[in-house]
Amino acid sequence: MMHPSLPVSLIALLSIFSDVLGAPQFGTSSARQSMSLTRRMQPSRNASESAEYAKNLRDATIAKYSAQRNQKRGTGENLMVNQGLDASFYxxxxxxxxxxxxxVILDTGSSDLWIASSMCQSTCAGTGNFDPAKSSTFKNxxxxxxxxxxxxxxxxTLGQDVVHMAGFTITDQEFAVVTSTSLNFLVNPVTGIFGLAWQSLASSTAMPFWQALASSGQWTQPLMAFQLTRFLNDSQAGGLEPGGSLTMGYANESLYTGTIDFQDIPDGQASYWLQQITSMTVQGKSISLPTGSASYAAIDTGTTLVAGPPDSIAAIYAQIPGSQPGTGNWKGFYSYPCDTVVTVKISFGGPSWSITPDDFAFTSAGPTSDECYGAFYAIPTSTETPSWIIGDTFLKNVYSVFRYNPPSVGFAALSEVALAMNGKAGGIPSATLGANSAMFTVEPSAAPLTRSFSAVALVISAVLATLISFIHL
Structure with a gap:
């Protein structure tokens, strides 16, 4: 859904943001691991390139949402990578x-898992694709x-195989092996999408990996949580930076302060991770919002910015002096003077959560322009999809928790430890796959797991992990 150099690659990274995974049965793991997220530096663009990028961000959001529809417990963590100056997290x-x-892009806005196949040569080359023939456990x-x-x-096509993630293993996870994509749809090193919404949204109809683990009681706590880093305002940021973490089965207490405010998914509608926006202020002034489902929002780690209904977006920018609606590729966006410090707060029925001015300022109108475009933009309303899509512009400002039972979303204030990670350059995190492979170092693109000792030890470990999984079935 969004990405690297310029429009084309950025568009590709954006595409990546929108899908999911499925999973039938499962093995277990008691490991407590972390998955780090990585991020990429924003390329310099001229005014027309920025406009094209913005248009594709908006178009991708519209298309994504108009198209969708007693075992041992454990915890795990997967460190993430921040790609494209907060454009995506994988x-x-x-x-x-x-x-x-x-x-893979970690996407709470979709529910399918897919990985590019080795047969996808023309449009998927260079991403380290999956070769079913190299796996003795793959089933077509x-x-x-x-x-x-x-x-x-x-x-x-759909297949089944052993999948390891954040210390957990599912022995016959259903996922798609993709043999064809649109041109430039995938951008190295991303190879697919990992959907973290509910099964009802899955194009494959398969149960997502996370839901299979949670529903079978394999998590110590029935929840997963995200902390995302910010590099958007760092002119020295590299192409890929540390992106934060996804934890499964627990919330990392070192990354938040106070309590987690949970709000149930409205009416038990477990599809998107829905929340109702109950209040919003801009520059300290309240924005009038409709009640009920007209203010439902999907909490989506796979969307870069924040999308909302035209009337509400217009009301937001009406509170910002000098703002103007965009035209052409900037349709749906609004510009405002770059020297204006914009403060936005949103409540979902509990505390109000602030969005930093740095996150609200999406991009400048041009290298020499004193006008900026905001990160909130308008999309057409529909009875089939949520009115609001709350993406990373908001989520970088909170510790976000997605709970299986009762179905709910929680937010908490970020700790000093978490805030200190913003703009702190570092190496790209190594793959952190969990208990059975906690001590293994994984090469970046589709490389087999390796360790400081012999390959024989690795094979034995993998076999034991599989046997343990079967024992718990």
Whole structure:
């Protein structure tokens, strides 16, 4: 859904943001691991390139949401990578026997898992693709798979194999092996999408990995949590930076302060991670919002900015002196004087959460312009999809928790430890796959898991992990 250099690659990174995964049965792990997120530096763009990028961000959001529809417990963490100056956040998983690692966008706005196949040569080359022939445990389900995104499509077939993520293993996870995508849909090193919404949204109809673990009681606590880093305002940021973490089965108390404010998903509608926006202020002034479902918002780690209904977006910018609606590729966006410090606060029925002015200022109108475009933009309303899409512009400002039972979303204030990670350059995190492979170092693109001792030890470890999984079935 969004990415690297300029429009084309950025668009590709954006596409990546929108899909998911599925999972049938499962093994277990008691490891407590972390998955780090990585991020990429924002390329310099001229005014027309920035406008094209903005247009594709908006189009991708519209297309994404108009198209969708007693075992041992444990905890795990997956360190993430921040790519494209907060454009997207990805983590790692491992597939097959022996296991190979892959980088995937972590997306709470969709529910399918798919990975590019080694057969996808023309449009997927260079991303370290999955070769089913190299896995002794892969099963071809002989079912077609197709998913459409705002900037492209992905097609292939469904299969089953062993999948490792954040210390957990599912021995027959269903996922799509993609053999064709739109041109430039994938950008190295990302190889696919890991959906973290509910099964009802899955194009494959398969149960997502996270939901299979939570529903079977494999997590110590029935929740997963995100901390995302900020590099958008760092002119020295590199192409990929540490992105924060995704934890499964627990919330990392070192990354937040106070209590987590949970609000149930409205009416038990477990599809998107829905929340109702109950209040919003801009520059200290309240914005009038409709009640009920007209103010439902999808909390989406796979969307870069914040999208909302035209009337509400217009009301937001009406509180910012000098703001003007965009035209052409900037349709739906608004500009405002760059020297204006914009403060926005949102409540979902509990405390109000602030968005920093740095996150609200999406981009300047041009290298020499004193006008900036805001990160809130308008999209058409629909009875089939949420009115609001709350993406990383908001989520970088809170510790976000997604709870399986009762179905709910929680937010907490970030700790000093978490805030200190913003703008702190570092190496790209190594893949962190969990208890059974906690001491393994994974090479970046589809490389087999390696360790300081012999490959024989690795194979034995993988076999034991599989046997343990079967014992717990």
């Amino acid at each position: 983590g790692s998983l491992a597939v097959g026997t022996p296991p190979y690692s892959f980088d 389900l002989n079912k077609n798979f197709n998913v459409a995104y705002g900037s492209g499509e992905a097609t292939g």
